[in-house]
Amino acid sequence: MDFSWTDEQTAFRERLQGIIARALPADWGEKSRYDTSSAYMSEFSRTFCPMLASEGLLIPHWPVELGGGGMDPFHHWILGEEMFYVGDPRSYQYMNVNWVGPAIIQYGTDAQRREHIGRIASGTTIWCQGFSEPSAGSDLAALSTRAERRGDGYVLNGSKIWTSGASLADYCFLLARTGGPGTHGISVFLLPTKMPGIEIRVVPSFMGQYSFHEVFLTDVQVPAEMRLGEENKGWTIVRSVLHNERIGQPRYMLSMRVLEHAMGLLVARGEDTELARARAVQAQAGLEAARYLALGVIDRRAKKLPVDTSTNIARYALVTADRLVADFLCDFLHDDVTADIDPLISVGFRRTGSTGLAAGSAEIQLNLISKHHLQLPAVA
Ligand SMILES: Cc1cc2nc3c(=O)[nH]c(=O)nc-3n(C[C@H](O)[C@H](O)[C@H](O)COP(=O)(O)OP(=O)(O)OC[C@H]3O[C@@H](n4cnc5c(N)ncnc54)[C@H](O)[C@@H]3O)c2cc1C
Structure with a gap:
């Protein structure tokens, strides 16, 4: 490469x-x-x-x-x-x-x-992404929002949570159960958000103004033409989407900028101690490593190689690096983080702190690496 x-x-x-x-x-x-x-x-x-x-x-x-x-x-x-x-x-x-x-x-x-x-x-x-549910986050295949076949279409009932930007969105890329339990009974719907029976409520959070929502679906009638792909075969689409999503945002770019800005503040205040410098360098090295691992995934894409665990490894490296940045901000710029005045410090803390949950939690990445990359036996 x-x-x-x-x-x-x-x-x-x-x-x-x-x-x-x-x-x-x-x-x-x-x-x-x-x-x-x-x-x-x-x-x-x-x-x-x-x-x-x-x-x-x-x-x-x-x-x-x-x-x-x-x-x-x-x-x-x-x-x-x-x-x-x-x-x-x-x-x-x-x-x-x-x-x-x-x-x-x-x-x-x-x-x-x-x-x-x-x-x-x-x-x-x-668009927004209607995947997570109150009892189906990491275990996405446990989702229970139902799409019942009725005549030429479906009737949707259930709810979604943590849906980013739902109240701003025109469409929702929604997962619903059309068959039995597990991964085999799931279908994808391309759902307009302004339909009778859809209620969207903001979930207030420090993550951002419209970062989280609950989406309630009550007898929402949709034509079959809104289903993407075959009925009950949505999991194949989910896997491809998650691959693109996990290596989709080069979050390290903003983290690097935040880190540089944070060090600039410490230098200006005469608070750039040996320890602060060492911790900043450690975080920077982590971000650089995350960048190169992500570029490795892009290289595979460019060569049209099949998707593999390099996606999960790159994502986990990003989580690790972002956690170093979040800890750095908390330890050395605690008052700035809590004051929420400097936009770069504020976004830096919010973003780096949430990398290990958004697009699938860090532990789920580790489980996938353990199973498919290291081929370790599953723990009961
Ligand atoms: C900023 C942000 C934006 C988001 N936007 C969206 C969105 O637009 N649409 C959407 O659908 N969802 C969205 N989410 C939700 C996100 O996908 C979920 O938070 C994530 O999948 C984890 O699910 P959960 O919150 O239910 O946590 P849980 O699944 O309950 O997990 C809780 C903890 O237990 C750990 N855990 C769970 N299962 C295992 C296991 N098998 N092995 C080891 N550890 C485990 C997890 O790692 C985690 O630390 C967003 C989340 C964030 C933080």
């Missing part, structure tokens, strides 16, 4: 940086507070993403015939790195680009592609 960027990739990154610098207001940090889930960021994304699309920079890695640039996965990764460095002005549209669109392209009917892909490619629609 060659880790140096080509001239063309470097030029692509510089072009992106220029466009981002021109598009973001001077007081971006104050206005957005780097909160992907804020009403401000979401509204901003509705003009920012169409602008990116018009520049050919929203979905550079998608096929040309679907409005993409036909570029390789490294361009997608560079895009993610530059976006994440500034808190991701695409807001939740990053999910469209990373995994919603690819899932619809791979598993959708022609009609579903016609309906959704154009909108995603033009940056005019927001």
Whole structure:
């Protein structure tokens, strides 16, 4: 694997940086507070993403015939790195680009592609992810939201939790049970969020303005055309989505920026002790390692190699590094973290602290590495 960027990739990154610098207001940090889930960021994304699309920079890695640039996965990764460095002005549209669109392209009917892909490619629609339930987080296959067959369609009943951006979203990528227990009875639905029987409630949290929601589904009637892929075969789609999601956000970019900013504050205050410096370097080394492991996954994608545990390993490395950053902030900038005034310190603490839960918990990554990579026997 060659880790140096080509001239063309470097030029692509510089072009992106220029466009981002021109598009973001001077007081971006104050206005957005780097909160992907804020009403401000979401509204901003509705003009920012169409602008990116018009520049050919929203979905550079998608096929040309679907409005993409036909570029390789490294361009997608560079895009993610530059976006994440500034808190991701695409807001939740990053999910469209990373995994919603690819899932619809791979598993959708022609009609579903016609309906959704154009909108995603033009940056005019927001999706949320309806996976987790009160009793089905890590054990996602235990989900109990039901989709009962009725005539030409389904009737949905159940509830979802922790749904990021649900009240801002136009559509929900929803999992529901259409068959028996376990992974074999699950189907995916492409559900408009504004339908009779859907109630969305914000769950207040320090994570961000619209970071968490509960979504209640009561006798929601949907046509069968809203089902993505075959009935009861949704787990295959889930696996592909989780792979794209786990290595989708280069979260280390913002963490590196936060760390640099935090050290800058300590230096300015004369509080950059030997211990603080050593801990910052330890965290920085962890972030660099996480970056290279993520790039290894992207390299596999570029070579069209099958998905393997390198995704889980890279994700776990990111969790480990982000925990070092979170601990560093708590130990050396405790008052800044609790004051919640400096947007970079605040977002840094929130983001790094939650990496081990979002997109599947750290322990689940370890279980997968233990089973599939180390081939250790399962513990009863
Ligand atoms: C910022 C953020 C955004 C999120 N956004 C969304 C979203 O948009 N849509 C969505 O559907 N979900 C979302 N989630 C939910 C997330 O997917 C779940 O929090 C995660 O899957 C864990 O599930 P849980 O919270 O139910 O915890 P649990 O599954 O109850 O786990 C609790 C603890 O037990 C550990 N544990 C559980 N099972 C095992 C096991 N078998 N072996 C070892 N340890 C275990 C876990 O690692 C964890 O530490 C989000 C979460 C966060 C933090």
